[in-house]
Amino acid sequence: MKLAWLPLALFLCACSPNQDPEVLRLGGPFEFTSQDPSRDGFVYTRLQIAETLLDVDNDGQLIPGLAEHWRISPDGLTWQFDLRHGVRFHDGTPLTAEAAAHALGIAADKPGVLQSAPIAEVLARDPRTLTVRLSRAYNPLGAVLAHYTxxxxxxxxxxxxxNVAWMHGTGPYRLEEFDPPHRLRVTRVDNYWGEPARIPQVVYLTGHRAESRALQVMAGQTDIIYxxxxxxxxxLSRRDDVKVHSDPIPRTIQIKLNAGHPFLAEREARQAISQALDREQIASRIVRVPGGEANQLLPPSVAGWHDPELSPIPFDPAGARALLAGLGWAPSADGILQRDGQRFHLTMITYxxxxxxxxVATALQAQLRDIGVSLDVSIVNSSGIPSGHHDGSLQMALVARNYGNVADPLSMLIDxxxxxxxxxxxxxxxxxxxLPALLQRLTAEPVAARYAAGAQRVAAVLAEELPVIPVLFYTQQTAVASRVENFSFDPYERNYRVSEMSFAE
Known part of the structure; x- marks a missing residue:
């Protein structure tokens, strides 16, 4: 691998490093094709171009965003938001309740989390008061209104x-150049309503291979690589000019599987696959994050939905073989299990x-081979996973599910x-x-203690039934050049916080 990188490494080292005190350069893996929040809004909230009514703190709690106060009626059917004074869009027009209602109305007609909310109407009572009326109580609404869509x-x-012609948001940066799918340039807004940004311009680059992005930050061509x-x-750990930040986030690497497949329909088969996984070895040797083994789907950072009393999932290949033998599987001459003339062979896709x-998928392939399960692994576009779900072709998929995509994961769990x-x-x-009935009840549960108990029951059912198999709790690894000061990572991945960063003197 090092030899394969050598030509690129020499090329990058021959280039002049980026030392422009006016421009921060960021790099990440996710491409964009539009300025529409419903499709690529994550880019624009992370770069602080666009903002939402509510925001989320490091613990996943709702905090003020463009709305500085909000109130909920006792029956949960009416939410009222008081907008901030003095906020202007990047086109110079003021933020009003009518403008906010217009944006939410468009968002509700497009794919996104807002479609799941039972919104009856959105009203602009006066220039600074926005009222959202629901057809039924819906606890996750606040978290939904903090989502980038x-x-x-x-x-x-x-x-x-x-559709969006050109994005005019309210953030500390405005969109300056739009070059999909790989490059954006944003410029500091001088009359931002909040704390102004320190760095005048930010360039976001995407679409390169992971190893290429790492070489770019080592060569000084990029300041931050996500x-x-x-x-x-x-x-990177051996360099003095780059620091790696490791941040646990509410995301889980997990195996989505087709429980309707005849090899996976029995719970014991899913338990056997789970017990065959040496999570400790994968965490420490493969992803280099010791202690990242997952024993349930939702990680500790999603505290209300994580059961701290659950024991680690045992690594027990012998027990896994015994479970499969009890289901009628027996090893063939090459060690692969057979039942009723069929080999235990499956395909796992990832992205x-x-x-x-x-x-990680190739490590799982080797570990499942040890219990007699043959696994092919292939890479597809991430869109291939929901596509395979719908057409029934998916057998297994390794995904990194983001349980912090919406601050309260209830709406995601319903999905x-x-x-x-x-x-x-x-x-x-x-x-x-x-489980589906319990999730729906929780959307309107007014008593906090009952809501918490229901969330714990959800965690228990998923751990018992294993419709999806947890592998690792995710740690975000970010490389930051030494000239960047005040870096911090948003565990909910809503905001790169570039406005808080500065360059060393």
Whole structure:
């Protein structure tokens, strides 16, 4: 691998490093194709171009955003938001309740989390008061209104058909150059309503291979690289001009599997696969994050939905073989299990946006081979996973599921398990009566203690039934050049916090 990088490394080292005191350069794996929040809004909230009514702190608690106060009626059907004074969009027009209602109305008609909310109407009572009325109580609404797909844009941002012509947000940076799918440039807003940014310009670059991005920061061509591959960590850790930040985030590397497949339908088969995984070895030797083994789907950072009393999942290949033998599987001459004339052979797909996934998948391939399960591994576009769910072709997929995509994971869990137990990124072919009904009840549960108890029951059902198999709790690895000061990482991945950063004198 080092030899394969050598020509690129020599090329990068021959280039002049980026020492422009006016420009911060960021690099990441995720491409973008539009300025529409419903499609690529994560880029624009991370770069602090667009903002939402509510925000989220490091613990996943809702805090003021463009709305400085909010109130909920006793029946949970009416939410009222008081907008901040003095906020202007990047086109110079003021933020008003009417403009916010217009943006939310467009968002509600497009794919996104807002479609799951039972919104009856959005009203602008006066220039600074926005009222949202629901057809039924919906506890996750606040978290939904902190999601990037609900970013508030100026009315001039939209064409007549509701698509975005040019993004005019309210953040400390405005969009200056748009070059999809790989490059954006943003410029500091001088009259921002909050604390002004320190660095005048930020360039965001994406689409390169993980090892190439690491070499760019080592060569000084990029200041910050998000989502490093495990192989780069050793190289970066030996440098004085780059620091690697490791931050646990509410994301889990997990195996989505087709529980309707005849090899995976029995719970004992899923338990056997789970017990065959040496999570400790994968965490320490493959992804270089000792202690990252997952024993349930939701990580500790999603405290209300994580059961701290659950024991680690045992690494027990002998027990896994015994479970499969009890289901009628017996080893053939080459060690692969057979039953009724069929070999225990499956295909696992994963995607390259998270560079550790393919490496972890190949480790899983070897560990499952040890208990007699043959596994092919291939890389697809991430869109291939929901596509395989819908057409029934998916057998197994290794994914990094973000349980902090919405601050309260209830709406995401409904997406994953609410349709009788199935969802694009959650379970497949798994039927369960208790869990979908419980999730729906929690959307309107007014008593905090009952809500907490219900969340713990959700964690227990998922751990018992294993419709999806947890592997590792995710740690975000970020390389930061030494000239960058005041770096911090948002565990909910909403905001790169570039406005708080500065360059060393």
């Amino acid at each position: 609900t970013a508030i844009l100026a009315p001039s941002s939209y064409r007549a058909d509701g 989502t490093l591959d495990p192989a780069s960590l050793d190289l 390259a946006d998270r560079p550790e996934l393919f490496i 994953d398990y609410g349709d009788g137990g199935s969802g694009d990124w959650g379970a497949m072919g798994w039927r369960n009566e208790e």
